[in-house]
Amino acid sequence: MLVHTINEVRECIKKWKKEGLTVGLVPTMGALHNGHLSLIKKSVEKCDKTVVSVFVNPIQFCPGEDLDKYPRTLEADEKLCQNAGVDIVFAPSPKEMYGEGHILSNDFLTYVVPPFFYVDKLCGKSRVGHFDGVCTVVNKLFNIVQPDYAFFGQKDAQQLIIIKKMVKDLNIPVEIIPCPIVREESGLALSSRNKYLSETDKKEALALSKILFNIKACYDKGIKDVDALSETAYGFLNEHHSLEYLEFRDKENLEQKTLADDNTQVFIALRIGSVRLIDNILLG
Numbered sequence: 001m002l003v004h005t006i007n008e009v010r011e012c013i014k015k016w017k018k019e020g021l022t023v024g025l026v027p028t029m030g031a032l033h034n035g036h037l038s039l040i041k042k043s044v045e046k047c048d049k050t051v052v053s054v055f056v057n058p059i060q061f062c063p064g065e066d067l068d069k070y071p072r073t074l075e076a077d078e079k080l081c082q083n084a085g086v087d088i089v090f091a092p093s094p095k096e097m098y099g100e101g102h103i104l105s106n107d108f109l110t111y112v113v114p115p116f117f118y119v120d121k122l123c124g125k126s127r128v129g130h131f132d133g134v135c136t137v138v139n140k141l142f143n144i145v146q147p148d149y150a151f152f153g154q155k156d157a158q159q160l161i162i163i164k165k166m167v168k169d170l171n172i173p174v175e176i177i178p179c180p181i182v183r184e185e186s187g188l189a190l191s192s193r194n195k196y197l198s199e200t201d202k203k204e205a206l207a208l209s210k211i212l213f214n215i216k217a218c219y220d221k222g223i224k225d226v227d228a229l230s231e232t233a234y235g236f237l238n239e240h241h242s243l244e245y246l247e248f249r250d251k252e253n254l255e256q257k258t259l260a261d262d263n264t265q266v267f268i269a270l271r272i273g274s275v276r277l278i279d280n281i282l283l284g
């Protein structure tokens with residue numbers, strides 16, 4: 001069932017809770033692909049009822065980013081959800097989520113702000129305010145849907161770590177279920193932003209997974225020094241790539257590593273023309 005208002009969702013949730021049913025939430029920005037589908041399948045398996053939210057959240061886009069051109073494919077998204085056994089597709093408007101005033105000026109909105117230590121690095125460094133927008137909307141979705149479980153992809157690993165921290169710090173009664181990255185056969189991690197890539201760009205985008213897989217292979221062979229592991233990346237980069245970061249950090253608290261170990265997660269962000277792609281791999 002496709003619903004656009006908070007009240008409609010609340011009515012269903014109230015009924016389900018009364019019946020003692022468990023609720024799973026899969027928060028998305030739409031343009032659903034097989035990566036999303038894997039989260040949806042997990043929720044449908046685990047929970048009595050599944051809600052998928054489809055909302056291109058304006059407050060998590062920084063000025064000059066792709067808010068206007070972000071792919072919006074609600075009709076196809078709804079079909080995919082229906083076939084996958086989703087109970088509610090919640091697709092609110094920005095006005096429904098934030099009210100008229102907030103769209104005009106974010107200064108009138110109460111924000112959930114994650115700790116600086118978690119956002120002053122990786123994607124947070126170039127996307128200032130992005131994770132405030134993510135935490136704020138995810139918190140609102142948790143309040144609206146009151147899920148027992150919420151499913152997030154490990155591709156956005158920094159986002160996942162920050163959301164887990166928010167849930168713990170704010171005692172939000174939901175269990176976060178991390179779901180593995182889904183890749184094309186080529187190794188490219190699925191992302192709604194892959195839609196921006198031309199066929200040539202797509203080939204260039206393979207550099208991300210090649211770099212990560214090669215680092216993991218080197219680590220498995222016994223190379224632990226992060227500088228030595230980082231250097232192996234350069235063989236995969238050419239003039240079409242602009243490397244934003246390649247970093248080795250703790251998988252739980254994002255502390256930087258100088259020697260890699262099984263708790264080390266390698267994070268990469270790469271620009272191919274105007275398209276910015278991210279990926280990551282756990283070494284352990």
Ligand code: PAF
Pocket residue numbers: 027028029055057060134137138156159
């Ligand atoms: O990962 C996403 O698609 C978004 O950041 C999320 C979690 C749906 C919040 O808008």
